[in-house]
Amino acid sequence: MSKQPSPSHLAALDDLLEEAEQWHVNAGDEIIHAKRMGGKWRTIKWLSGSIWLLLFFGPYLRWNDRQAILWDIPNRQFHLFNITILPQDLWMLALLLLFLAIMLFAITAFSGRVWCGFLCFQTVWTDIYTWIEEKCEGTPQQRRKLDQAPMDLNKFGKKLGKHTLWMLIAIWTGISFVAWFTDVYLLWGDLFRLQLSSTAWITILLFTVCTYLLAAFMREQLCMWVCPYARIQGAMVDVTTIVPAYDFHRGEPRSRMKKGDADEHAGDCVDCNQCVAVCPTGVDIRRGQQEGCIMCALCIDACDLVMDKIGRPRGLIRYESLNGLEGKACLPVYKQPRIVITSLIMLAALLGIFYGLSSIDAIDLKVLHARQPLYVLQSDGSIQNKYTLKILNKLADDVTVKITATGPAGLKITSRQLLAVQHGTVTPTSVFVRVPRKELTVESQPIIFHIETVDSDKPFSSHRESVFIGPKR
Ligand code: SF4
Ligand code: SF4
Numbered sequence: 001m002s003k004q005p006s007p008s009h010l011a012a013l014d015d016l017l018e019e020a021e022q023w024h025v026n027a028g029d030e031i032i033h034a035k036r037m038g039g040k041w042r043t044i045k046w047l048s049g050s051i052w053l054l055l056f057f058g059p060y061l062r063w064n065d066r067q068a069i070l071w072d073i074p075n076r077q078f079h080l081f082n083i084t085i086l087p088q089d090l091w092m093l094a095l096l097l098l099f100l101a102i103m104l105f106a107i108t109a110f111s112g113r114v115w116c117g118f119l120c121f122q123t124v125w126t127d128i129y130t131w132i133e134e135k136c137e138g139t140p141q142q143r144r145k146l147d148q149a150p151m152d153l154n155k156f157g158k159k160l161g162k163h164t165l166w167m168l169i170a171i172w173t174g175i176s177f178v179a180w181f182t183d184v185y186l187l188w189g190d191l192f193r194l195q196l197s198s199t200a201w202i203t204i205l206l207f208t209v210c211t212y213l214l215a216a217f218m219r220e221q222l223c224m225w226v227c228p229y230a231r232i233q234g235a236m237v238d239v240t241t242i243v244p245a246y247d248f249h250r251g252e253p254r255s256r257m258k259k260g261d262a263d264e265h266a267g268d269c270v271d272c273n274q275c276v277a278v279c280p281t282g283v284d285i286r287r288g289q290q291e292g293c294i295m296c297a298l299c300i301d302a303c304d305l306v307m308d309k310i311g312r313p314r315g316l317i318r319y320e321s322l323n324g325l326e327g328k329a330c331l332p333v334y335k336q337p338r339i340v341i342t343s344l345i346m347l348a349a350l351l352g353i354f355y356g357l358s359s360i361d362a363i364d365l366k367v368l369h370a371r372q373p374l375y376v377l378q379s380d381g382s383i384q385n386k387y388t389l390k391i392l393n394k395l396a397d398d399v400t401v402k403i404t405a406t407g408p409a410g411l412k413i414t415s416r417q418l419l420a421v422q423h424g425t426v427t428p429t430s431v432f433v434r435v436p437r438k439e440l441t442v443e444s445q446p447i448i449f450h451i452e453t454v455d456s457d458k459p460f461s462s463h464r465e466s467v468f469i470g471p472k473r
């Protein structure tokens with residue numbers, strides 16, 4: 001392909017270079033005012049951030065007259081839409097944590113710091129804060145000028161507007177965090193009446209202050225200097241990891257071409273600094289992989305836009321492995337041992353979680369057969385067994401359940417069959433079952449206990465098998 005640029009391309013390049021004069025590389029010692037540009041990765045960043053925002057503000061959703069997401073600590077229950085998870089089911093949480101930890105490892109091994117660039121709460125909140133900053137104070141150049149200008153009414157008004165919006169978001173974040181643990185409408189009511197508990201006040205205050213400081217002032221510097229994940233990622237990535245990378249073979253030597261000045265030997269990088277201008281951590285990706293790069297891929301968007309403007313193919317900065325940049329063949333993903341092993345662990349954890357969720361019943365039944373004595377011979381000639389039934393009610397309300405049983409012919413329950421069961425608790429009850437002796441052909445026969453709600457809008461039921469024991473034959 002010819003490297004001879006057209007006049008319109010050169011004009012676009014002149015504009016870019018003029019703007020580039022105003023940029024310099026940040027070494028982490030100042031607030032970075034990164035330029036915002038549209039593009040595929042910017043859109044993906046917004047979408048992935050929105051998922052977290054939806055999750056974080058999930059407690060505002062209602063589901064069947066109840067908060068959709070609620071950690072009900074006093075009652076030791078976790079509600080997730082229709083599902084109620086009690087301490088007995090917490091093994092699923094352990095599996096979920098295992099799944100997330102392994103997933104983080106696998107994604108990092110495969111594609112670098114995807115978490116940092118697209119999903120981390122710090123990244124998402126900082127993105128919102130810098131978006132507000134741009135709306136209040138203008139482009140990065142205007143913001144830098146404003147920072148250096150002496151305080152006057154105009155500057156004061158803009159700064160006040162920005163910090164007010166930032167603080168409101170921080171307060172909303174603090175309140176919404178507490179809403180994960182209590183009914184959100186009651187929380188807001190108590191807040192306006194100033195009747196919140198001291199724990200709630202302190203948590204809101206802590207979250208508000210942290211959100212404000214971290215998203216407004218620390219920003220991506222937190223990723224660079226504080227977050228330990230940046231330090232340990234070196235152990236997770238290697239030359240096969242696909243990361244945003246600058247194709248130095250194609251880009252070098254750089255050349256700031258002017259009109260009528262076409263260099264046949266120059267690379268495709270026109271040294272416009274747009275990739276640095278958009279970088280939230282001020283990294284120049286052309287210097288290779290650096291600790292400060294959170295792999296948000298925004299420099300890919302910026303460079304693609306430049307390539308479009310000067311009529312050269314996209315992808316000078318692109319997702320690529322170091323091996324790929326050197327033209328070396330990479331093993332397909334399914335042949336890379338660490339990806340295969342981590343995928344298998346994730347699959348096992350996921351299957352366990354699905355099994356757990358699918359087997360969670362709204363009411364659960366456990367049956368214990370009394371051992372002392374195993375059976376009692378009654379005066380009417382029948383054999384009686386005693387059982388302890390433990391009924392767990394995971395519903396939001398108290399219910400009454402009916403206890404029935406099926407098993408040997410002539411089986412009869414002689415204890416009470418209707419039982420009130422409190423929500424969120426295990427209610428034990430003793431059940432006596434009699435069977436005529438002539439019906440017991442073997443020493444031990446299966447018996448199945450059933451429970452069914454009788455006063456709930458939607459009937460729930462559960463059953464559990466046990467044994468009915470008689471004299472030796
Ligand atoms: S890599 Fe792309 S965006 Fe960065 S300076 Fe070179 S041409 Fe400009
Ligand atoms: S170098 Fe590129 S991928 Fe890395 S943080 Fe900066 S903009 Fe994001």
